[in-house]
Amino acid sequence: MPMGPGTYGSKKGRPPKKKGYQKGGLISWMFGGKKYSGKLIPSMETATHRFARTHNGKIKRLPKKKK
Numbered sequence: 760m761p762m763g764p765g766t767y768g769s770k771k772g773r774p775p776k777k778k779g780y781q782k783g784g785l786i787s788w789m790f791g792g793k794k795y796s797g798k799l800i801p802s803m804e805t806a807t808h809r810f811a812r813t814h815n816g817k818i819k820r821l822p823k824k825k826k
Contacts, residue, residue, distance in 0.1 A: 784799050788821055
């Protein structure tokens, strides 16, 4: 198997992984004992809530952690 840039198994040319919340990144939450996820919508974020678009297009309001 070739190991050049862009081939399977190659780490060359890949962006570094980021931790924490990103603009438009994925976020997950628990509801009813199940884990759900969606893509963050940074433009809708308020001081107390984050918003995410679910896989079926609905918008979910998620409270931020209290300090």
